[in-house]
Amino acid sequence: MKIDPEIFRVLADTDIRLKDCPTLIKPYYRTKKEYRQMLEEDTKELSELQSVLNASGQYALLIIFQAMDAAGKDGAIKHVMSGVNPQGCRVYSFKQPTEKELKHDFLWRAVCQLPERGEIGIFNRSYYEDVLVVKVHPEILDRQNLPDMKAGTDLWEDRYRSIRELEAHLHRNGTRIIKFFLHVSKEEQRKRLLERIDIPDKNWKLSLADFEERKYWDEYMDAFEKCLLATTTDNCPWYFVPADDKNNARLIISSVILKTLKDLKLSYPHATKKHYHQLEMLRKKLEE
Numbered sequence: 678m679k680i681d682p683e684i685f686r687v688l689a690d691t692d693i694r695l696k697d698c699p700t701l702i703k704p705y706y707r708t709k710k711e712y713r714q715m716l717e718e719d720t721k722e723l724s725e726l727q728s729v730l731n732a733s734g735q736y737a738l739l740i741i742f743q744a745m746d747a748a749g750k751d752g753a754i755k756h757v758m759s760g761v762n763p764q765g766c767r768v769y770s771f772k773q774p775t776e777k778e779l780k781h782d783f784l785w786r787a788v789c790q791l792p793e794r795g796e797i798g799i800f801n802r803s804y805y806e807d808v809l810v811v812k813v814h815p816e817i818l819d820r821q822n823l824p825d826m827k828a829g830t831d832l833w834e835d836r837y838r839s840i841r842e843l844e845a846h847l848h849r850n851g852t853r854i855i856k857f858f859l860h861v862s863k864e865e866q867r868k869r870l871l872e873r874i875d876i877p878d879k880n881w882k883l884s885l886a887d888f889e890e891r892k893y894w895d896e897y898m899d900a901f902e903k904c905l906l907a908t909t910t911d912n913c914p915w916y917f918v919p920a921d922d923k924n925n926a927r928l929i930i931s932s933v934i935l936k937t938l939k940d941l942k943l944s945y946p947h948a949t950k951k952h953y954h955q956l957e958m959l960r961k962k963l964e965e
Contacts, residue, residue: 678705678706680705680928680929680932682916682929682932682933682936685916685917685918685929685933686914686915686916687858687905687906687909687914687915687916687917688909688914689909689910689911689914692906693902693905693906693917694902695860695898695901695902695917696898698860698917698919699860699919700860700861700862700865700919700920700921701862701865701919701921701922702919702922702925704922704924704925705925705928705929706924706925706928709924712924712928715928716756716757716924716927716928716931719757719928719931719932719935720757720758720759720760720761720931721760722935723757723758723760723761723931723934723935723938724760724761724762726935726938726939726943727761727762727765727766727797727938728762729943729944729945730765730795730796730797730938730941730943731762731765731795731796732795732945732946733795733943733944733945733946734794734795734946735794735795735851735941735943736794736795736851736852736853736941736943737791737792737793737794737795737796737797737798737851737852737853738792738796738797738798738852738853738855738934738937738938739791739792739797739798739799739800739847739852739853739854739855740797740798740799740800740854740855740857740934741799741800741803741805741854741855741856741857742754742799742800742801742802742803742857742859743802743803743805743806743809743856743857743858743859743901744857744858744859744860744861744920745859745861745866745890745894745897746866746870746887746890747861747866747869747870747873747887748859748860748861748866748920749859749861749920749923749926749927750801750802750859751801752923752927753857753859753923753926753927753930754768754799754801756927757927757930757931757934758797758799761797765795765796765797766796766797766798766799767790767792767796767797767798767799768799768801769790769798769799769800769801770801770802771786771787771800771801771802771803771804771806774786779820779821779822782839783804783807783821783836783839784804784839784840784843786804787800787803787804788843791847791852792852794851794852804840804843805840805856805904805908807836808833808836808837808840808900808904808908809897809900809901809904812833812900813893813896813897813900814893818832833903834907837904837907837908840908841907841908841910841913844908844910844912844913845910845912845913847913848912848913853937853941854912854913855914855916855933855934855937856908856909856913856914856915856916857915857916857918857930857933858901858905858915858916858917858918859918859920859926860917860918860919860920861920861921862921863891863894865920865921866891867891870883870887870888870891905917916929916930916933918930
């Protein structure tokens with residue numbers, strides 16, 4: 678079944694209520710075998726498009742993942758990007774900021790990790806943490822030691838504006854940005870957290886802090902909702918991905934990435950006349 682990525686795009690200047698957005702939809706695959714075939718086809722096509730992206734050197738692709746814990750960010754990155762060339766793709770996971778990072782503005786540490794033209798960059802969490810986690814826990818602002826800064830409406834609006842301006846600047850300079858919000862239900866998260874307890878090989882994934890954050894579920898949903906509305910734009914859109922079905926989510930994510938790359942209409946660079954003559958000279962020498 679063909680997936681239309683536009684269904685999941687958060688449009689600028691429109692309203693969105695996460696409580697009305699599904700976390701589970703009818704799957705695009707009928708069997709697990711069909712899912713694996715669909716994903717394999719997508720990863721093969723993505724590999725081919727990445728090769729052209731790298732050769733052309735005109736654009737960079739930045740993919741941002743944001744979600745609640747256990748929504749499937751790591752698995753999506755692992756499976757959807759399994760076919761790309763590691764030399765042209767970098768994944769960066771943002772943890773709590775270091776002391777050095779706290780001495781800079783909240784965008785600085787992410788800017789340092791941006792992909793070069795010709796590369797794919799993946800942010801597992803990102804600068805959006807500073808309008809999500811920090812908004813839910815404004816006491817974190819004390820560590821940032823900002824001048825005359827209070828956790829009022831103006832602060833968040835200023836940060837939304839800073840993000841929009843950064844992303845607009847990157848877009849003008851050749852970086853295409855895709856932002857995924859993996860929308861998982863609280864009940865599905867509960868099941869996945871229990872699985873991390875029950876399966877020994879997954880114990881390391883769960884901490885007390887993950888459990889504690891569930892208490893702030895409504896606050897996070899409100900923060901995500903306001904963030905999506907304030908920072909989705911025509912050029913740098915958000916996509917909400919129903920994430921209770923991990924396989925379906927991965928197919929949706931891969932379809933968005935493929936469409937974004939196809940829309941660039943990239944091609945391999947053509948040899949100049951001078952380069953062509955050099956190639957012919959090399960051919961003759963190699964054939965001697």
